[in-house]
Amino acid sequence: MTDPGLPAVAGGTPLRSQPLPYGRHQLSESDVAAVVESLRSGTLTGGPGVAAFERALADRCGAAHAVAVSNGTAALDLAVAALGIGPGDEVITTPLTFVSTANAVVRAGATPVFADVGADRCLDPRATAAAVTARTRAVITVDYSGLPADVDALRAALPRPLPVIADAAHSLGASLGGRAVGSLADVTTFSFHPVKQITTGEGGAVLTSDGAAADRVRHLRNHGMTSTAEERSGAQWRYDVTTLGSNHRLTAFQAALGTAQLGRLEDIVAQRSELAARYDALLGRIPGIGLPPRPDGRRSAWHLYAIEIDAGVFGCNRDAVIDALRAEGIEATLHYPAVHLLALYRSRGGRSGTAPRAEALCGSLVTLPLFPSMTPADQEDVVTALTRIQAWAGAHPVGR
Ligand SMILES: Cc1ncc(COP(=O)(O)O)c(C=O)c1O
Incomplete structure (x- = not known):
């Protein structure tokens, strides 16, 4: 073998003059054109562009509903809220994740309980089952590095049925036994941060096949209001607020970028x-x-x-x-x-x-x-x- 040379840390010349990042987004000319077209459409937020992105995402992932939101952290917050998790509840999750996963549980007033991971670096089904108590309300799996957690094995190991949220911030495009991530758990969350498989700048989504849960996420994404800005036209200007929500909406030009990128997934x-x-x-x-x-x-x-x-x-x-x-x-x-x-x-x-x-x-x-x-x-x-x-x-x- 040739001498690999003295490492830079010991005084050698660094191998790279241009730093090599661990992750980097990729934009094509067609992505840029899609954003420009969206900007020229006259709609900056909400509207048909966001609905088209949601439909494409749900179809790609085999879920009935996708709700696009402002980032993956908001997606987790809304997934936890949609399941009605709150003070007094425990949610089992993995310690091998970005802090955002556990923070969503804490922000809901509930307690994250950390179970160990298995050889796949995802939540270990046996350790998860052992962490279940009378107060456990849900499990949040994390598809570490893009490898889907084995949700089937996890469900089979649980001592009683519990809803599973998949934090799939790493795993858009992955599959388990041929079934796409997005269709495996009760609720799945994605992040579209620039280092992820597809990006919208900042962005995220909640996917589920439970229509009532999807409605709750849509409602909470929009301040808990009884109608959206698009619905409030003409005579329909009145609204009420029935739940404490916030603004977690994605803009139309971000959605256009997401749809273009999803086409290349x-x-x-x-x-x-x-x-x-x-x-x-x-x-x-x-x-x-x-x-x-x-x-x-x-x-x-x-x-x-x-x-x-x-x-x-x-x-x-x-x-x-x-x-x-x-x-x-x-x-x-x-x-x-x-x-x-x-x-x-x-x-x-x-x-x-x-x-x-x-x-x-x-x-x-x-x-x-x-x-x-x-x-x-x-x-x-x-x-x-x-x-x-x-x-x-x-x-x-x-x-x-
Ligand atoms: C596992 C995991 N969950 C949640 C998030 C939060 O996503 P976002 O940065 O879009 O808020 C990330 C972000 O990298 C993540 O890696």
């Missing part, structure tokens, strides 16, 4: 999958690197490509790997610090040792760059950097 997921397979082939040869799980019957949408560092075998610990990659201009990162151990959740009783597998993962995961326009040369830079870091760490004890 298959290509986007295929590009992500190809990059993930290439990473597997290149990184499988490096000792001390654990590859992402690929359980049978599940198609990941590859939002993230997250490896596990075995510090003893690799030669240095995870934090040292991320620091050294960043010094090379490769913006590796961590998804996520364990939510129950964040200061906010520690102050609410979170303790280490309560979700050992998730806690171990949170100490060993490294998210590597993955986005559709990433080139083979970009990927080789990542692999060269890891090889360089390992060769140097073997000879110079850094964090272990």
